[in-house]
Amino acid sequence: MAFRMLVAAAHPDDEALGFGGVLAHAAAGGHETYLVTATRGDRGRYFGHPPGHPEHPGRPALAALRERELRASAAALGVREVVVLDHEDQHLDAADTTDVVGRLAGEIRRLRPHVVASFGADGAYGHPDHIAIAQFTTAATVAAADARFATGDPAPPHRVAKLYALAWSAAEWTAYQAAFRKLTFVVDGVVREATPWPDWAITTVVDTRRCWRTVWQAIGCHQSQVAAYQTLKGLTDAEHEALWGTQSFYRVFSLVNGGRRRETDIFEGLGA
Numbered sequence: 001m002a003f004r005m006l007v008a009a010a011h012p013d014d015e016a017l018g019f020g021g022v023l024a025h026a027a028a029g030g031h032e033t034y035l036v037t038a039t040r041g042d043r044g045r046y047f048g049h050p051p052g053h054p055e056h057p058g059r060p061a062l063a064a065l066r067e068r069e070l071r072a073s074a075a076a077l078g079v080r081e082v083v084v085l086d087h088e089d090q091h092l093d094a095a096d097t098t099d100v101v102g103r104l105a106g107e108i109r110r111l112r113p114h115v116v117a118s119f120g121a122d123g124a125y126g127h128p129d130h131i132a133i134a135q136f137t138t139a140a141t142v143a144a145a146d147a148r149f150a151t152g153d154p155a156p157p158h159r160v161a162k163l164y165a166l167a168w169s170a171a172e173w174t175a176y177q178a179a180f181r182k183l184t185f186v187v188d189g190v191v192r193e194a195t196p197w198p199d200w201a202i203t204t205v206v207d208t209r210r211c212w213r214t215v216w217q218a219i220g221c222h223q224s225q226v227a228a229y230q231t232l233k234g235l236t237d238a239e240h241e242a243l244w245g246t247q248s249f250y251r252v253f254s255l256v257n258g259g260r261r262r263e264t265d266i267f268e269g270l271g272a
């Protein structure tokens with residue numbers, strides 16, 4: 001049976017770098033996948049040039065370009081529909097809660113996903129936008145099922161069966177940071193970095209090896225960010241498999257299964 005999955009991300013390229021494996025794997029398995037991206041990443045660099053640099057085209061132009069890259073990447077991953085919410089990049093945690101949760105809950109009601117996935121409480125490496133979308137998505141999943149929660153949209157309430165948080169393992173972070181760079185930055189004067197989830201806390205590991213070329217193709221769509229991905233060109237097939245071969249999650253809640261046995265399928269328990 002085909003199921004529906006919705007991924008809620010913060011920036012263009014999160015869908016590929018964070019969720020590419022599981023999106024491609026689900027689509028290849030005949031499931032319907034959908035993506036909501038909260039910002040257009042317009043405070044980012046342009047081919048390595050920081051905002052303000054003479055070769056940087058400015059925020060509106062970068063936003064338009066990154067949205068095109070996002071849509072190309074999502075198409076490569078087999079995503080059926082992409083919704084871009086246009087919240088302010090790097091300031092998602094300051095967005096109006098009622099507004100974001102209402103929009104997300106409205107999309108959940110319209111798309112009726114069985115499974116929703118977003119970032120975890122760690123924001124992958126402490127990124128405040130990632131933490132914000134994780135919180136908003138959790139709230140929206142609850143609100144979407146509540147008939148008393150008004151979204152201004154006629155779609156009826158919808159109860160999501162399973163909610164997942166991306167939970168990078170030590171092995172996944174090691175492969176990622178060896179290929180890219182060590183992810184570390186400063187927020188409110190405090191250094192944040194990629195912190196692996198303990199193995200025992202990871203509830204779900206999806207084998208996405210057969211999809212690594214698709215993930216790689218999706219990442220390649222983010223041309224304006226390509227400076228960061230240049231090092232990946234020299235990787236061997238085995239190194240690519242180590243990078244994109246598994247995706248790990250924490251099952252935040254499930255209405256259809258439970259227990260300590262590790263899942264290998266995010267649709268497990270949904271039945272025929």
Ligand SMILES: [Zn+2]
Nearest residue numbers: 010011014130
């Ligand atoms: Zn991101």
